[in-house]
Amino acid sequence: MTAADSTTKFIFVTGGVTSSLGKGIISASLAKLLQARGYTATIQKLDPYINIDPGTLNPYEHGECYVTEDGAETDLDLGHYERFLNTPTSQANNVTTGRIYQSVIDKERRGDYLGETVQVIPHITDEIKHCIKLLGEDNKYDFVITEIGGTVGDIESLPYVEAIRQLRWELGNRCVVIHLTLVPYLAAAKELKTKPTQHSVKTMQEYGVQPDILVCRTEKPLNESIRSKIALFCNVGSESVIESIDTDSIYKVPLLMREEKLDLQVLKKTKMSANCMPELHSWELFINRLENPVSKTKVALVGKYVELMDAYKSIIESLIHAGTSNECKVELKMVHSEHITPQNISALLGDVNGILVAPGFGERGIEGKIAAIEFARVKRVPFFGICLGMQCATIEFARNVLGMKEAHSIEMDPNTPHPVIDIMENQKKISLMGGTMRLGAYECKLTAQTKASDIYAKEFISERHRHRFEFNNKYLEIFEKNGMIASGFNPGSGLVEIMEVKDHPWFIGVQFHPEYKSTVAAPHPLFRSFIKAAMDFGNNQNQL
Ligand code: GLN
Numbered sequence: 318m319t320a321a322d323s324t325t326k327f328i329f330v331t332g333g334v335t336s337s338l339g340k341g342i343i344s345a346s347l348a349k350l351l352q353a354r355g356y357t358a359t360i361q362k363l364d365p366y367i368n369i370d371p372g373t374l375n376p377y378e379h380g381e382c383y384v385t386e387d388g389a390e391t392d393l394d395l396g397h398y399e400r401f402l403n404t405p406t407s408q409a410n411n412v413t414t415g416r417i418y419q420s421v422i423d424k425e426r427r428g429d430y431l432g433e434t435v436q437v438i439p440h441i442t443d444e445i446k447h448c449i450k451l452l453g454e455d456n457k458y459d460f461v462i463t464e465i466g467g468t469v470g471d472i473e474s475l476p477y478v479e480a481i482r483q484l485r486w487e488l489g490n491r492c493v494v495i496h497l498t499l500v501p502y503l504a505a506a507k508e509l510k511t512k513p514t515q516h517s518v519k520t521m522q523e524y525g526v527q528p529d530i531l532v533c534r535t536e537k538p539l540n541e542s543i544r545s546k547i548a549l550f551c552n553v554g555s556e557s558v559i560e561s562i563d564t565d566s567i568y569k570v571p572l573l574m575r576e577e578k579l580d581l582q583v584l585k586k587t588k589m590s591a592n593c594m595p596e597l598h599s600w601e602l603f604i605n606r607l608e609n610p611v612s613k614t615k616v617a618l619v620g621k622y623v624e625l626m627d628a629y630k631s632i633i634e635s636l637i638h639a640g641t642s643n644e645c646k647v648e649l650k651m652v653h654s655e656h657i658t659p660q661n662i663s664a665l666l667g668d669v670n671g672i673l674v675a676p677g678f679g680e681r682g683i684e685g686k687i688a689a690i691e692f693a694r695v696k697r698v699p700f701f702g703i704c705l706g707m708q709c710a711t712i713e714f715a716r717n718v719l720g721m722k723e724a725h726s727i728e729m730d731p732n733t734p735h736p737v738i739d740i741m742e743n744q745k746k747i748s749l750m751g752g753t754m755r756l757g758a759y760e761c762k763l764t765a766q767t768k769a770s771d772i773y774a775k776e777f778i779s780e781r782h783r784h785r786f787e788f789n790n791k792y793l794e795i796f797e798k799n800g801m802i803a804s805g806f807n808p809g810s811g812l813v814e815i816m817e818v819k820d821h822p823w824f825i826g827v828q829f830h831p832e833y834k835s836t837v838a839a840p841h842p843l844f845r846s847f848i849k850a851a852m853d854f855g856n857n858q859n860q861l
Contacts, residue, residue, distance in 0.1 A: 325453035326587040327492045329481050330464045331474075331528070333517025334499040338534045339570070341394035343497060343561060343579075344464045345401035346571040350580035352402055353571075353595035356459040359452055360398040361410045362391070363445065364466040365473040369415040373751050380627025384783045384833055385410070388757025394464065396631045396833065400638075401571070403838040412448045414473065420444055437476055445480040459589070469496070470520045482525040493586045495579075496521060496528035497561070500535040500543070509537055511547050518551040527552055530582050532559045557582055568604060568837060571597065603641055603837050610646035614851045617666055619689045619706075620675030621682035623651035629675055631832035632703070636673075638840035639848040647848060654682030657689055666692050670858070671699040671823075671851030674706030676783075676830065680729050687713045699823035699850035701843070704784050707826025708738045711788055711816055714801045728786050739789040741812075755782045759807055761814040761829070767804035768825060769815045772846045778805070780814070780829035787828065788813035823850035 330344045341362070348358040368374055371382045372390030383396040389408035398406055421444050425435050433440075452461045465481075467474045485492045498514040514533060521528055531553055533539060539547075539560040548555035559577045564570065574580065575595055584591040616636065622628035633649065640647035652665055654674075666672060672693040674686050686706065690713040693700035702710040708726050715724035715737045723730075726738030747753045758779045763770040770776070790811065793803060805815030805827075818824035825843065835841035 323450075323453045323456050325456055325458055325491070326460050326583075326589065327449060327453065327484060327488060328460055328462045328583060328587075329492065329494045330462060330497065331469050331478065331481070331494065331521070332465070332467070332497045333469045333520065334513045336468055338497045338499060339561065339567075340464050340466075340497050341397050342567050342570050343495070343532055343574070344394075344462050345397045346574045347495075347579055347583065348398065348460070348462050349401045349571040349597075349600070350575055350595050351460050351583070353597050353600070354580065354584075354591075354593045355596075356589070357457070358402070358460040358462060359404070359406070359410065359458045360395075360402075360462045360464065361412070361449065361452055362394050362464045362466060363448070363477055364392055364411065364413045365471065365477060366413055366466075367415045367418070368413055369419060369751055370411070370413060372754075376622050376625060376628035380625065381630045382783070383631065384756060384781045384830060386758045386781065388781075390756065390783070392466070393627060393630045396634070397567070399833075400634055400836045403836040409448070409451055412445075414476075417441060417444045417448070438479060441476050442480045442483060445477060446484055449480070449484065460583075460587075469517060469524075475524070478521070478524045478526055485526065490586065490588060493530065493583055494521075494526055494528045495530045495532055495583075497532045497534060500533045500539065500547075502535070502537050509535060509539065509543055511543060511550065514547055515550045522552075529553065529586050530557045530559060530579070532561045532579065534561045534563075536563050538562060566604075566607060568600075568607065571600060572604065599838065606641045606644055607637070609644075610640070611644040612852060613646040613648055614640075614670045614848065614855050615648040615650055615668060616671040616673060616848070616851055617650045617652045617669040617689070618673050618675060619652045619654050619657070619686055621654050621677060623653045626651075631830070631835070632673065632675065635832040635835035635841055635844045636848070638835045638837060639844035642840045642845050643848050643852060645848060645852055647851075652689070654685035654689070657685030659688065662688055662692050666698070669698065669851075670855040671701065671847060673701045673703070673847070674709055676704035676706060678705070678728075683709065683729055687716070691717055694818060694821065694824060697822055697854075699847060699854055700821075700825070701823075701847045702826030703832065704828060704830060707816060707828050708786060708788070710824075710826040711737050711792075711796070711801070714796065714799075714818070715792070718799055718801070719795060726786055735792075737789050737792050738786045740785065741787050754785050755787075757781055759814075759829070760809075761805045762808045763815070764802070764804045764806075767802065767815075768817050768823070769804040769843075772842050774842075777808075780827070780831055781833045782829050784828065788816065822854065823847065 351358045370390045381393045386405045387407045391411035465477045544555045544558040636647045686709045715721040721735040724735035725733035727736045803813045816826045
């Protein structure tokens with residue numbers, strides 16, 4: 318079946334006025350509502366930057382790099398899509414301008430264009446349309462929701478808006494355009510202002526695209542007269558003016574969108590049945606627990622991007638899922654690894670019930686991470702190390718328990734006499750940076766009678782990876798003899814996946830990234846168990 322025979326509906330989500338209006342959350346919420354009505358939906362993010370993928374981007378640019386099952390390094394919005402929908406995404410769900418151009422240029426070099434002049438229209442726009450329609454093939458989904466990154470009016474967004482214009486022409490009412498705008502409140506005038514929305518819609522119209530639905534981000538409720546005014550000036554019915562009010566949790570947005578009938582509008586415009594009501598019982602239960610915790614616990618997240626919450630998005634969301642399933646509010650203390658010294662460590666970490674050491678790359682802040690791990694090990698505070706956090710835990714153990722004072726990862730010190738973390742054999746000859754790490758889902762076999770195997774209650778698990786270095790198995794015997802054991806291995810290669818300290822209430826380091834798999838419907842078992850351990854630690858402290 319080709320895209321032309323498909324009955325899949327294509328929903329586009331664009332943004333105007335400013336960035337950060339929450340397009341990703343609105344897309345994920347709409348998909349959630351459609352899914353809750355029994356429809357199948359997937360979400361795709363088109364990013365107008367020229368990087369091939371965000372894998373090479375500094376977290377200061379666009380926050381965390383999210384990794385899919387198939388090993389794609391993607392925008393962090395894909396994390397929201399998975400956390401809301403509980404279904405995996407893939408490389409096809411995130412496409413950048415860089416990837417579009419790469420593919421067009423490869424075709425040009427192969428001679429596929431048979432001597433034509435290769436141009437933005439139609440070649441680039443055709444490639445964009447191809448990437449959108451690809452997800453609609455074989456009617457795998459009732460709805461494909463495509464979020465366009467950036468803001469309408471930016472030069473780099475133009476080919477995407479043009480592709481939407483063409484697709485609407487081609488597919489008629491199988492397409493719906495949802496445009497997000499900002500309705501600011503001017504305190505001096507005590508009024509919500511609609512002009513930025515009017516201008517933003519005008520920009521869309523100039524490009525030949527009339528939005529069908531406007532989602533208006535606002536800090537105050539939109540009254541009927543504001544809705545009618547926006548409707549009148551922007552050529553939409555007032556029922557298609559949807560209020561998106563600020564809220565304290567992204568997980569409340571699907572419920573707010575249900576109240577605003579965003580899903581109903583989409584179903585009406587695509588001529589799909591709206592007979593079934595969205596079934597959101599377990600979602601509501603989650604919100605209820607989130608709002609009414611029975612206890613609370615404080616956990617430190619030690620990393621080097623603490624001023625930038627987006628850098629650890631999936632970890633922070635996983636902690637929220639885990640707290641909620643334990644009916645516990647997790648208070649997060651962000652601790653900058655570069656600021657940790659032997660003098661201030663008790664002051665920085667003395668009041669927390671759990672210490673999570675974050676993933677990362679490079680030398681900066683490494684010694685602070687190692688000091689935090691020593692503190693957790695010696696003071697018996699629950700410790701969770703993820704990727705670099707696990708690597709640092711083995712370095713700390715080698716230095717402070719095994720007496721290998723100069724132990725290190727060869728990422729930080731290529732000449733260390735004790736490379737407890739080494740480069741993977743198949744990574745040695747790689748000099749290119751993009752997409753060259755060990756990426757995506759790999760199987761792991763858990764060792765019986767270990768904490769990891771108790772937590773997962775399974776023999777085989779699969780978790781996602783994003784790293785170049787690994788535990789050096791030459792040291793495994795001496796580690797295990799002294800109390801740090803490997804409780805998970807890759808069954809094929811024997812690479813160590815999980816390390817734990819036996820004589821400790823909860824000390825686990827994982828080479829993989831469990832945070833990519835935690836969802837609202839299925840909070841991750843390691844995070845759940847870590848929070849439970851932190852709660853127990855806090856209770857014990859109170860009894861002392
Ligand atoms: N820098 C380490 C490596 O490449 C850890 C990576 C990470 O924490 N994601 O192996």
